[in-house]
Amino acid sequence: xxxxxxxxxxxxxxxxxxxxxxxxxxxxxxxxxxxxxxxxxxxxxxxxxxxxxxxxxxxxxxxxxxxxxxxxxxxxxxxxxxxxxxxxxxxxxxxxxxxxxxxxxxxxxxxxxxxxxxxxxxxxxxxxxxxxxxxxxxxxxxxxxxxxxxxxxxxxxxxxxxxxxxxxxxxxxxxxxxxxxxxxxxxxxxxxxxxxxxxxxxxxxxxxxxxxxxxxxxxxxxxxxxxxxxxxxxxxxxxxxxxxxxxxxxxxxxxxxxxxxxxxxxxxxxxxxxxxxxxxxxxxxxxxxxxxxxxxxxxxxxxxxxxxxxxxxxxxxxxxxxxxxxxxxxxxxxxxxxxxxxxxxxxxxxxxxxxxxxxxxxxxxxxxxxxxxxxxxxxxxxxxxxxxxxxxxxxxxxxxxxxxxxxxxxxxxxxxxxxxxxxxxxxxxxxxxxxxxxxxxxxxxxxxxxxxxx
Amino acid sequence: xxxxxxxxxxxxxxxxxxxxxxxxxxxxxxxxxxxxxxxxxxxxxxxxxxxxxxxxxxxxxxxxxxxxxxxxxxxxxxxxxxxxxxxxxxxxxxxxxxxxxxxxxxxxxxxxxxxxxxxxxxxxxxxxxxxxxxxxxxxxxxxxxxxxxxxxxxxxxxxxxxxxxxxxxxxxxxxxxxxxxxxxxxxxxxxxxxxxxxxxxxxxxxxxxxxxxxxxxxxxxxxxxxxxxxxxxxxxxxxxxxxxxxxxxxxxxxxxxxxxxxxxxxxxxxxxxxxxxxxxxxxxxxxxxxxxxxxxxxxxxxxxxxxxxxxxxxxxxxxxxxxxxxxxxxxxxxxxxxxxxxxxxxxxxxxxxxxxxxxxxxxxxxxxxxxxxxxxxxxxxxxxxxxxxxxxxxxxxxxxxxxxxxxxxxxxxxxxxxxxxxxxxxxxxxxxxxxxxxxxxxxxxxxxxxxxxx
Numbered sequence: 086x087x088x089x090x091x092x093x094x095x096x097x098x099x100x101x102x103x104x105x106x107x108x109x110x111x112x113x114x115x116x117x118x119x120x121x122x123x124x125x126x127x128x129x130x131x132x133x134x135x136x137x138x139x140x141x142x143x144x145x146x147x148x149x150x151x152x153x154x155x156x157x158x159x160x161x162x163x164x165x166x167x168x169x170x171x172x173x174x175x176x177x178x179x180x181x182x183x184x185x186x187x188x189x190x191x192x193x194x195x196x197x198x199x200x201x202x203x204x205x206x207x208x209x210x211x212x213x214x215x216x217x218x219x220x221x222x223x224x225x226x227x228x229x230x231x232x233x234x235x236x237x238x239x240x241x242x243x244x245x246x247x248x249x250x251x252x253x254x255x256x257x258x259x260x261x262x263x264x265x266x267x268x269x270x271x272x273x274x275x276x277x278x279x280x281x282x283x284x285x286x287x288x289x290x291x292x293x294x295x296x297x298x299x300x301x302x303x304x305x306x307x308x309x310x311x312x313x314x315x316x317x318x319x320x321x322x323x324x325x326x327x328x329x330x331x332x333x334x335x336x337x338x339x340x341x342x343x344x345x346x347x348x349x350x351x352x353x354x355x356x357x358x359x360x361x362x363x364x365x366x367x368x369x370x371x372x373x374x375x376x377x378x379x380x381x382x383x384x385x386x387x388x389x390x391x392x393x394x395x396x397x398x399x400x401x402x403x404x405x406x407x408x409x410x411x412x413x414x415x416x417x418x419x420x421x422x423x424x425x426x427x428x429x430x431x432x433x434x435x436x437x438x439x440x441x442x443x444x445x446x447x448x449x450x451x452x453x454x455x456x457x458x459x460x461x462x463x464x465x466x467x468x469x470x471x472x473x474x475x476x477x478x479x480x481x482x483x484x485x486x487x488x489x490x491x492x493x494x495x496x497x498x499x500x501x502x503x504x505x506x507x508x509x510x511x512x513x514x515x516x517x518x519x520x521x522x523x524x525x526x527x528x529x530x531x532x533x534x535x536x537x538x539x
Numbered sequence: 540x541x542x543x544x545x546x547x548x549x550x551x552x553x554x555x556x557x558x559x560x561x562x563x564x565x566x567x568x569x570x571x572x573x574x575x576x577x578x579x580x581x582x583x584x585x586x587x588x589x590x591x592x593x594x595x596x597x598x599x600x601x602x603x604x605x606x607x608x609x610x611x612x613x614x615x616x617x618x619x620x621x622x623x624x625x626x627x628x629x630x631x632x633x634x635x636x637x638x639x640x641x642x643x644x645x646x647x648x649x650x651x652x653x654x655x656x657x658x659x660x661x662x663x664x665x666x667x668x669x670x671x672x673x674x675x676x677x678x679x680x681x682x683x684x685x686x687x688x689x690x691x692x693x694x695x696x697x698x699x700x701x702x703x704x705x706x707x708x709x710x711x712x713x714x715x716x717x718x719x720x721x722x723x724x725x726x727x728x729x730x731x732x733x734x735x736x737x738x739x740x741x742x743x744x745x746x747x748x749x750x751x752x753x754x755x756x757x758x759x760x761x762x763x764x765x766x767x768x769x770x771x772x773x774x775x776x777x778x779x780x781x782x783x784x785x786x787x788x789x790x791x792x793x794x795x796x797x798x799x800x801x802x803x804x805x806x807x808x809x810x811x812x813x814x815x816x817x818x819x820x821x822x823x824x825x826x827x828x829x830x831x832x833x834x835x836x837x838x839x840x841x842x843x844x845x846x847x848x849x850x851x852x853x854x855x856x857x858x859x860x861x862x863x864x865x866x867x868x869x870x871x872x873x874x875x876x877x878x879x880x881x882x883x884x885x886x887x888x889x890x891x892x893x894x895x896x897x898x899x900x901x902x903x904x905x906x907x908x909x910x911x912x913x914x915x916x917x918x919x920x921x922x923x924x925x926x927x928x929x930x931x932x933x934x935x936x937x938x939x940x941x942x943x944x945x946x947x948x949x950x951x952x953x954x955x956x957x958x959x960x961x962x963x964x965x966x967x968x969x970x971x972x973x974x975x976x977x978x979x980x981x982x983x984x985x986x987x988x989x990x991x992x993x
Contacts, residue, residue, distance in 0.1 A: 127967060128906060131969070136909060137908050137910070143908065376963070392974075409961045411963040412962075415966075416966065416971075423970075426965075427963070452579060452581075452582060484941065487944070488941060490944075491944040491948050493963055494945050494946070494952065494959070497949075497958070497959075497961060497963070498948065498949070505948070508866075508947055509867070509868045510868060511869055511880075512841060512842035513581060513869075514582050515585070516877075516940045517842075517870075519579070519842050519845050520845055520846075
């Protein structure tokens with residue numbers, strides 16, 4: 086039995102380890118165009134921030150550890166063609182440009198995603214970076230250490246995490262977002278709140294420009310020097326990081342006749358099988374089911390990739406396993422703020438055809454007399470008629486991350502707001518007010534729904 | 540319409556405020572033998588610890604605020620007899636010892652609980668305290684400020700919270716628990732872990748003695764001087780706090796013909812009605828339903844009291860509302876440790892007749908390279924056959940409180956471990972490992988259950 090895995094960051098690395106554990110005698114070969122394998126890509130902003138000095142902390146398992154387990158790791162080896170009929174993959178050695186064919190019994194595609202490079206004049210100037218791989222992190226950190234000013238293009242998760250990292254590195258930071266607000270995937274009130282709350286702790290070290298479009302980079306062979314925007318701004322900078330999103334690496338699969346989904350990522354079933362026999366796919370290159378309504382979304386995340394890699398490996402190894410999908414849960418930190426969500430935002434729910442009802446409250450995260458008390462703002466969204474919880478967003482300097490997970494369970498269980506209000510959450514002054522903000526919001530929304538349906 | 544409320548800490552105060560909001564024209568009178576009304580009893584250990592200087596921070600609403608809303612507060616006024624036939628209550632003014640009768644249309648009993656005074660020789664010596672009311676807190680704090688040594692009798696929630704408070708006040712603390720372990724309501728492995736983890740950060744300032752029984756207090760009219768135990772120890776001390784539990788104040792109700800439950804606390808239905816018409820009861824003097832199996836338990840907690848007070852007031856005011864019960868959720872902090880639980884412990888589940896299966900894991904609370912990473916230990920208990928989640932306990936220096944709430948939703952929804960494993964929890968390096976300990980535990984327990992049932 087020979088299992089070939091393409092890609093080795095989260096899903097691929099997990100799949101390799103799991104398959105070897107299930108089938109100790111199988112030959113397992115992992116090919117990646119990367120120079121590293123099995124690392125925490127999500128940790129790169131924290132490395133740049135200086136939370137730890139050695140980037141090797143980001144490595145989960147080294148190639149040597151894989152080899153010791155009998156898993157062969159082929160770095161700088163890019164899969165350039167899959168031949169399903171002969172069950173082979175064409176691999177190109179990126180060091181000597183030689184290509185060779187590899188046979189497989191089972192193939193697991195985990196080739197991930199790549200940063201989008203926006204079509205902006207001079208985007209290829211030196212010192213304009215994207216952040217995805219270990220090298221990107223090392224390069225950006227080196228640049229940050231010798232710079233005074235940086236421009237971040239894009240205010241999504243990575244952009245906001247880099248804002249924190251660069252502010253902590255004492256750089257002058259300008260973040261430019263072309264949408265109306267940063268974190269544009271969230272509802273407007275929440276995004277606005279993020280902006281006002283960040284502004285309230287701004288020490289003059291960072292600027293957030295919204296509804297602003299980068300029109301041109303300006304510089305020379307030494308690198309980018311300034312960023313021009315559509316409103317006529319010219320922002321001097323020492324370097325730029327582009328964080329305008331990622332795109333699934335689905336071309337290799339598509340070229341082999343593997344079906345893509347409506348999102349443009351690879352289509353798989355619950356067993357992570359593609360439409361071609363013996364070919365599985367997992368991680369950031371596949372689309373997932375949104376458990377709430379069964380729709381397909383593309384939401385690349387390390388935690389999801391990990392689970393999918395496990396499921397793909399189990400099925401490829403002959404042990405049935407299923408991955409049912411996601412709830413759209415995510416969390417990030419930007420300076421003192423935690424930003425967290427699960428399920429559908431109100432705008433997304435409405436776009437999907439739901440008639441929504443919602444409430445937004447700002448409350449203490451613990452009892453008011455505790456010295457470290459802080460505010461959190463919570464938005465709870467439900468279906469107007471049934472009262473079914475559709476999603477929640479939380480933001481604040483207070484404890485806003487794990488509270489959202491209390492709702493992920495509720496959404497997974499298809500609970501109504503009314504049912505959730507019966508919850509018995511833990512209470513003690515250092516951890517929560519007598520009535521937790523979650524219950525507070527549920528109570529308000531329950532009353533609203535009752536009034537409406539009476 | 541006249542609503543009379545007996546007791547005014549959490550449930551009574553909440554009931555008064557809610558009833559007035561619903562029935563602005565009703566006459567609402569609240570009688571309490573206490574010198575304060577509407578305060579956070581749970582906050583007293585944090586006041587003693589010095590988290591804030593003014594005990595008035597503990598007051599939610601002052602008697603004046605109640606009066607402004609038209610609610611009459613009668614402090615130091617003890618209800619000594621309820622006369623259901625004539626719908627009257629006999630009140631004794633504790634200042635002048637005069638008694639008088641008060642008419643009611645609806646009566647809400649919220650007289651709470653009182654500390655158990657163990658039957659130990661010389662237990663009535665000066666400077667032996669219990670902690671329940673504001674005065675207790677003020678007295679203990681004054682004593683702590685002028686003392687060097689203290690003995691805490693009892694290692695439950697309050698005992699552990701006071702251990703923290705006194706250690707932070709730089710006292711030499713000895714905590715004596717007669718059970719095998721502190722926090723005896725938890726499973727043994729968890730209690731043991733609490734002891735070892737606390738010992739590992741012990742700077743010589745505190746001693747925890749378990750399986751040790753206090754046999755005698757020794758002292759004179761100036762106060763207690765030493766504590767003797769059954770193993771022959773004699774512990775010098777400046778003062779003692781007894782934390783051996785509380786008991787519901789159910790005598791007044793029983794004397795009036797109100798039915799008590801099997802737990803000895805007042806029996807109520809979901810509308811917080813007693814067996815006598817127009818008499819409601821709520822807060823620490825009533826028993827509650829454990830939602831998991833419908834059994835009755837007595838679990839006095841401020842958060843529960845608050846909800847019950849609201850429900851009692853609504854029904855007394857003619858607006859139907861139900862309180863369905865609790866899941867047994869609780870949390871506390873002792874120094875660097877968070878101790879949290881929901882549902883049934885394994886021993887309690889077994890005592891109730893469940894055949895249980897469980898797993899206990901110790902994991903990082905966030906990704907290992909984050910500077911503030913810490914361990915948490917999580918025990919997950921399920922029904923062996925059905926896989927239904929029965930309960931969970933968490934302890935650790937890491938983020939162990941809100942994670943338990945993710946499981947309260949799951950228990951409320953009657954989820955199996957397998958279903959819970961499908962959960963999509965938020966992930967980012969500052970908040971959780973790629974695979975959250977909750978999912979880790981669910982995965983292990985799912986495999987165990989599958990193996991067993993195959």
